[in-house]
Amino acid sequence: MNGRGITLFELLGFKVRVDVSWLLLAVLVTWSLAAGAFPLWYEGLSQATYWWMGLTGMLGLVFSLLFHELSHSVVARHYGLPIKGITLFIFGGVAEMTEEPRSAKVEFWMAIAGPLASFFLAAAFFLLGVLAEAAGLPVPLTGVLKYLAFINLLLGGFNLIPAFPMDGGRVLRAALWYWRGDLKQATRVASNAGKLFGMGLMALGVLSVISGNFIGGMWWFLIGLFVRGAAANAYQQMLSRDIFEGEPVRRFMTHETVAVPQDLPLSRFVEDYVYTYHYDLFPVVTDGRLVGCIATRQLKTEPREKWPYLAVRDLMVACTEDNTVDPGMDAIEAMALMNRTGNSRLIVAVGDRLVGIVALKDMLELFSLKIDLEGAGR
Known part of the structure; x- marks a missing residue:
């Protein structure tokens, strides 16, 4: 990201930015929903309706990512950790912390807040979808609500995987930190888990490409590459903090x-x-x-x-x-x-x-x- 973020607005005291890479993801999500998912799930609608559903689904995903990251930010602020803002980028969103959590307890509650927020949204969208169906509201509306329920369930579940930099990796680090009292060792274990998980996603991507799913395979490979790099970077940041913290x-x-x-x-x-x-x-x-x-x-x-x-x-x-x-x-x-x-x-x-x-x-x-x-x- 590094300076490429475009500030959109301020929400609850946090600046919300979008990285230029997010524009690519927004187009891909809208296109995949309008041209692939919704026509497959709900046949017989007009092409214009599918595109409106795709656009609405993409905007709902943006809202869901912001809600997820806002939950991290609000909890961090509650515990006195400064958050510079929230940035959406091609692989999701990130709350920009300028300090590391001061205890395992703070790390745990900050990390778990995101998945809990996503599960809350999944339940809320599912309930709204059921109520909309019962009220006989149009299929495009109920279809988008069901999609948002599913995507938030997926977002919460994926982030609970115990591998850095996912929230589950931070929960793992918090547990190890509390158990052994050694933040550096806890970070190393969570980071290694993240690197292994990233390599697994990259391998899955290669297998998908070989089997003929080129676009899906490339996405899995790129996500794996990002996860592996972010996990390795987390441990390097821990080491650099040991060396530079407190030095003028x-x-x-x-x-x-x-x-x-x-x-x-x-x-x-x-x-x-x-x-x-x-x-x-x-x-x-x-x-x-x-x-x-x-x-x-x-x-x-x-x-x-x-x-x-x-x-x-x-x-x-x-x-x-x-x-x-x-x-x-x-x-x-x-x-x-x-x-x-x-x-x-x-x-x-x-x-x-x-x-x-x-x-x-x-x-x-x-x-x-x-x-x-x-x-x-x-």
């Missing part, structure tokens, strides 16, 4: 900064700075004061032929909490900020005084070195 940014930043003047033409900026240093973010300094920053992605907003006639000041942006940090900030918070914004470098400043740059590459190199020398605690 100043320990990892470099004092040798490359700053650019605001009156420099963009063409010179590209040749003398971007192509020379290969950085994607530069601080802009005037008379010793930090006045802003410029990222290479901002160059794409202006055609190349205009670069000689524009200066850095024309494209630079203000120093904000998204690109600038205090040297005393916890390194874990800085890494979370990089992940959320997609910035691989952050400016380190005190007021308008530039004091350094912290780069994700440098932090990851230290992480790899410490893991190589000290091991992963296996």
